[in-house]
Amino acid sequence: MEIKNKVAVITGGASGIGAACAIQLAKKGAKIVVADLNEEGLNNTINEIKNAGGEAIAVKANVTLEEEVKALMDKAIDAFGAINIVIPSAGIFKDSFMVSPDRETGKVNRFMSTDQFMAVINVNLLGSFLTIREASIKMIDNNWEGVIVPISSINKEGQLGQLNYSSTKTAISLWPKILVGEFHAKKVKNIRVVGIAPGYVETPILLGMKPEVLDSIVKDVSVGRLIKAEEIVNAIAFSIENDAMTGTTIEVSGGVIAKGLVK
Numbered sequence: 001m002e003i004k005n006k007v008a009v010i011t012g013g014a015s016g017i018g019a020a021c022a023i024q025l026a027k028k029g030a031k032i033v034v035a036d037l038n039e040e041g042l043n044n045t046i047n048e049i050k051n052a053g054g055e056a057i058a059v060k061a062n063v064t065l066e067e068e069v070k071a072l073m074d075k076a077i078d079a080f081g082a083i084n085i086v087i088p089s090a091g092i093f094k095d096s097f098m099v100s101p102d103r104e105t106g107k108v109n110r111f112m113s114t115d116q117f118m119a120v121i122n123v124n125l126l127g128s129f130l131t132i133r134e135a136s137i138k139m140i141d142n143n144w145e146g147v148i149v150p151i152s153s154i155n156k157e158g159q160l161g162q163l164n165y166s167s168t169k170t171a172i173s174l175w176p177k178i179l180v181g182e183f184h185a186k187k188v189k190n191i192r193v194v195g196i197a198p199g200y201v202e203t204p205i206l207l208g209m210k211p212e213v214l215d216s217i218v219k220d221v222s223v224g225r226l227i228k229a230e231e232i233v234n235a236i237a238f239s240i241e242n243d244a245m246t247g248t249t250i251e252v253s254g255g256v257i258a259k260g261l262v263k
């Protein structure tokens, strides 16, 4: 599918991968609808797009709230008349071991709270579900050609301290297979679904980590550095443009090594 003149709805568009998607797809001629909780970040994204001559609107929305996600799709259609590209990039992590026994007493003195677990499930999993479902309804009802790009992570393979986060990313990595199967069963032919599983990307979500943690992460990346958000967007743009790609989640990780093999 050609990107030029298509309408892209991107959540998490105030920052990181979502903002990079918005800015780069706008350069390729897409009309951009960015959603996020962070209004200042949203304004930065759309100002950058508009200053470069692109078209974009910002919608403040919480992806965990059904009514706000529905309103987001309505606003996208009001502004640009269609929805063709859907990138649910809003995501959070709240890392903790499930249980941490005290070194001296051996008794558990810290654990992942229910709030920590559910916050990540709600934003990453429920938020992606609502965004994809509401966009799909509009795309199918109007027979708009399109591509949905669920955002997984290389930590779909499992990561200590990320019982909550990895659970969401493993689940999301399966969505392209399930959704494309469901679309096929229901004779929906206008939507492809290509997931992206980024490795460690140089964005605020990651740069918030302690420097020593970041150093230990990079040590195990084959290309020897963090991935750039633009490299993720390149893979997304390629997936959109290549009509043979659907029903799969592709890894863009720089080769994250675990036990000698790429994870």
Ligand SMILES: NC(=O)c1ccc[n+]([C@@H]2O[C@H](COP(=O)([O-])OP(=O)(O)OC[C@H]3O[C@@H](n4cnc5c(N)ncnc54)[C@H](O)[C@@H]3O)[C@@H](O)[C@H]2O)c1
Residues within 6 Å of the ligand: 011, 012, 013, 014, 015, 016, 017, 018, 035, 036, 037, 038, 041, 061, 062, 063, 064, 088, 089, 090, 091, 092, 123, 124, 127, 151, 152, 153, 154, 197, 198, 199, 200, 201, 202, 203, 204, 205, 206
């Ligand atoms: N950065 C990485 O290394 C990396 C690696 C693998 C996967 N990912 C995934 O990529 C996606 C984007 O990550 P990023 O690195 O750009 O993070 P980021 O923190 O830079 O951006 C995430 C955005 O989501 C927004 N957001 C959070 N909760 C929201 C909510 N309830 N409603 C609307 N917006 C909300 C935040 O305000 C923020 O602007 C996430 O799903 C993340 O899990 C990131």
